[in-house]
Amino acid sequence: xADGSIGLWTVPLAVLGGAIRVSTPFLFVSLGECITxxxxxxxxxxxxxxxxxxxxxxxxxxLSGSPWLGVLAAGIxxxxxxxxxxxxxxxxxxxxxxxxxxxxxxGTGLAFYLGKPLIEPTAPRLPAIDFxxxxxxxxxxxxxxxxxLFLIGVALAPILxxxxxxxxxxxxxxxxxxxxxxxxxxGHSVLLIRLRATMVGGFLAxxxxxxxxxxxxxxxxxxxxxxxGITAVALVIFARWDPLLCLWASLAFGGAAALGPALxxxxxxxxxxxxNAAPYILTLAIMIITCSPKRTLTGAPAELSITR
Amino acid sequence: xxxxxxxxxxxxxxxxxxxxGAAAGARPAFAADTTIGFIYVGSRxxxxxxxxxxxxxxxxxxxxxLKVVEEEKVPETDAVEKTIESMINLDGATLLxxxxxxxxxxxxxxxxxxxxxxxxxxxxxxxxxxxPKNAGSYFGYIDEAQYISGIxxxxxxxxxxxxxxxxxxxxQVLRNINAFALGARSVNPKATTxxxxxxxxxxxxxxxxxxxxxxxxxxxxLTCHVDGPKTMVxxxxxRGAFVCGYHTNQSALxxxxxxxxxxxxxxxxxxxxxxMIAAGEGIPNFYRGGxxxxxxxxxxxGESVSAEARKAADExxxxxxxxxxxxxxxxxxxxxKGKTVIAAGTDRGQKDPELEKMDYLVEGVIxxxx
Numbered sequence: 001x002a003d004g005s006i007g008l009w010t011v012p013l014a015v016l017g018g019a020i021r022v023s024t025p026f027l028f029v030s031l032g033e034c035i036t037x038x039x040x041x042x043x044x045x046x047x048x049x050x051x052x053x054x055x056x057x058x059x060x061x062x063l064s065g066s067p068w069l070g071v072l073a074a075g076i077x078x079x080x081x082x083x084x085x086x087x088x089x090x091x092x093x094x095x096x097x098x099x100x101x102x103x104x105x106x107g108t109g110l111a112f113y114l115g116k117p118l119i120e121p122t123a124p125r126l127p128a129i130d131f132x133x134x135x136x137x138x139x140x141x142x143x144x145x146x147x148x149l150f151l152i153g154v155a156l157a158p159i160l161x162x163x164x165x166x167x168x169x170x171x172x173x174x175x176x177x178x179x180x181x182x183x184x185x186x187g188h189s190v191l192l193i194r195l196r197a198t199m200v201g202g203f204l205a206x207x208x209x210x211x212x213x214x215x216x217x218x219x220x221x222x223x224x225x226x227x228x229g230i231t232a233v234a235l236v237i238f239a240r241w242d243p244l245l246c247l248w249a250s251l252a253f254g255g256a257a258a259l260g261p262a263l264x265x266x267x268x269x270x271x272x273x274x275x276n277a278a279p280y281i282l283t284l285a286i287m288i289i290t291c292s293p294k295r296t297l298t299g300a301p302a303e304l305s306i307t308r
Numbered sequence: 309x310x311x312x313x314x315x316x317x318x319x320x321x322x323x324x325x326x327x328x329g330a331a332a333g334a335r336p337a338f339a340a341d342t343t344i345g346f347i348y349v350g351s352r353x354x355x356x357x358x359x360x361x362x363x364x365x366x367x368x369x370x371x372x373x374l375k376v377v378e379e380e381k382v383p384e385t386d387a388v389e390k391t392i393e394s395m396i397n398l399d400g401a402t403l404l405x406x407x408x409x410x411x412x413x414x415x416x417x418x419x420x421x422x423x424x425x426x427x428x429x430x431x432x433x434x435x436x437x438x439x440p441k442n443a444g445s446y447f448g449y450i451d452e453a454q455y456i457s458g459i460x461x462x463x464x465x466x467x468x469x470x471x472x473x474x475x476x477x478x479x480q481v482l483r484n485i486n487a488f489a490l491g492a493r494s495v496n497p498k499a500t501t502x503x504x505x506x507x508x509x510x511x512x513x514x515x516x517x518x519x520x521x522x523x524x525x526x527x528x529x530l531t532c533h534v535d536g537p538k539t540m541v542x543x544x545x546x547r548g549a550f551v552c553g554y555h556t557n558q559s560a561l562x563x564x565x566x567x568x569x570x571x572x573x574x575x576x577x578x579x580x581x582x583x584m585i586a587a588g589e590g591i592p593n594f595y596r597g598g599x600x601x602x603x604x605x606x607x608x609x610g611e612s613v614s615a616e617a618r619k620a621a622d623e624x625x626x627x628x629x630x631x632x633x634x635x636x637x638x639x640x641x642x643x644x645k646g647k648t649v650i651a652a653g654t655d656r657g658q659k660d661p662e663l664e665k666m667d668y669l670v671e672g673v674i675x676x677x678x
Contacts, residue, residue: 021517022513222351224513269675
């Protein structure tokens with residue numbers, strides 16, 4: 001220990017640190033998608049929204065010098081992409097899954113195009129809060145350097161859970177998702193509810209992107225997302241459209257992503273490809289354990305095009 | 309050019325190619341308006357591999373009479389053949405540089421066979437005499453610069469633990485890891501180099517996690533072999549560790565943490581290629597070189613590099629530049645499983661093709677190739 005190494009403790013610590021560092025984009029995208037899907041629509045385009053959010057946050061932070069302005073810009077960009085998705089989907093006979101895939105490609109392509117000049121400059125980053133001040137182990141302190149966005153995300157999950165159950169807005173979103181006829185009979189425009197839900201979902205996904213470029217890994221480049229947006233969309237199904245389960249699932253994915261590198265660093269070097277695949281193995285395992293051919297997925301909104 | 313150390317086989321290949329080329333007129337001298345095509349696998353400004361090539365292309369743009377066309381993010385599939393076709397037929401390119409490893413076989417070979425009058429130059433491939441004579445492969449012994457980075461890292465590290473964030477265990481990557489580790493051990497025999505493979509060329513989140521895990525293990529100097537070293541450099545610097553760069557100079561990202569780095573020097577090589585063609589001598593089909601041939605270079609030392617480290621690194625550099633050269637991989641080399649991989653008494657010189665098939669990690673490297 002004299003040389004500053006903590007040996008095998010690296011692995012649980014890295015998983016903890018990874019859960020905190022890597023999970024935030026998963027958390028924001030999955031909570032956003034949770035809102036959208038509860039209203040009865042799937043937005044697969046959130047991968048593109050995530051990348052656009054990352055790019056615009058980095059660009060605005062670089063140009064204005066304020067990372068928080070970057071976060072706001074990322075949210076607005078995400079909301080606009082959400083509005084685009086909802087707008088196209090409100091036309092008759094449009095498939096939301098197909099539109100989502102188109103917007104995923106559009107978002108990433110546009111972000112790469114606009115983000116070209118942003119790869120080289122270094123933008124101001126979001127600050128971290130040091131929760132490890134009580135410890136004198138530098139590794140633990142590093143793992144506990146937490147960003148405010150992570151805390152907001154963690155707080156947002158129970159708030160959404162509560163809002164879906166007890167607020168008027170939550171009820172409206174759920175009604176639109178469970179039975180659009182019922183919502184229409186109550187005198188509400190289903191399209192308007194879904195437009196708002198998709199915009200809020202896009203807003204959150206954009207903020208998730210800003211975390212990637214402004215906090216961790218903390219710079220803009222084209223490989224930044226490497227599929228995290230689409231993973232987070234799948235995570236919503238995995239979490240059964242429950243915001244609280246989204247939180248746990250995101251943390252598990254973040255921790256699992258850190259497992260591969262951490263095991264290699266302590267000398268478990270065989271089969272690292274397998275450990276790198278840990279998050280996906282976890283998903284498959286849980287999907288297989290919980291699925292049943294006799295019923296539809298529990299918790300799935302009835303209006304969702306994949307369940308209808 | 310000094311080809312004193314090249315094997316006789318390659319000399320014969322080169323000679324045969326030259327005669328053949330001259331006889332068939334396959335290599336025309338360049339007229340005033342020559343178009344050169346560059347194809348990159350990733351983004352041209354990635355602070356890494358592709359940017360290094362783009363800097364080489366930029367050097368060509370400055371030469372009057374040359375027109376450079378570029379396309380980036382071309383996957384290593386049929387797509388590169390389409391790009392080559394369009395560069396030839398629409399832009400009139402007569403010299404092509406498909407720069408990514410996976411372009412070589414079958415894509416570039418196929419195109420070179422189809423257009424025997426044009427010249428194709430590939431970075432990293434292993435040209436053999438079965439391949440078309442109008443195709444060629446060039447590469448730099450960047451492990452020489454990695455060896456020097458290793459010396460600086462070994463003398464800067466307090467813990468004696470060095471870290472290497474690598475993409476995939478292919479020969480070129482393993483050779484860099486081994487050279488870095490051997491450089492460090494030449495000045496600090498107890499130094500270890502811990503390697504983490506991320507699995508692909510551009511995985512920013514994994515690279516950041518690998519960097520953090522290494523530092524958690526007590527590693528205090530890191531380097532990497534991934535497409536864009538920016539993530540590793542920035543995250544390591546944030547944690548207070550030192551870094552050695554790769555591909556291009558990343559010192560602007562972390563001036564205090566940046567010690568030195570292994571850089572490509574394509575902006576020196578590509579104009580040289582063009583001159584060779586203009587002079588009518590042609591480019592040798594199998595072209596290799598290191599520091600002496602100015603294909604690779606070492607970044608200027610950062611402010612944190614001690615006088616002792618500068619001196620040791622400069623001495624090593626002088627050895628590479630000397631007329632005898634310097635063999636990094638000497639006889640009696642043992643891998644990290646205890647197996648002798650190079651028999652005692654047979655030094656493997658830099659131009660030895662055996663080194664381009666490397667599949668082991670040397671003693672002092674913590675990690676495994678599979």
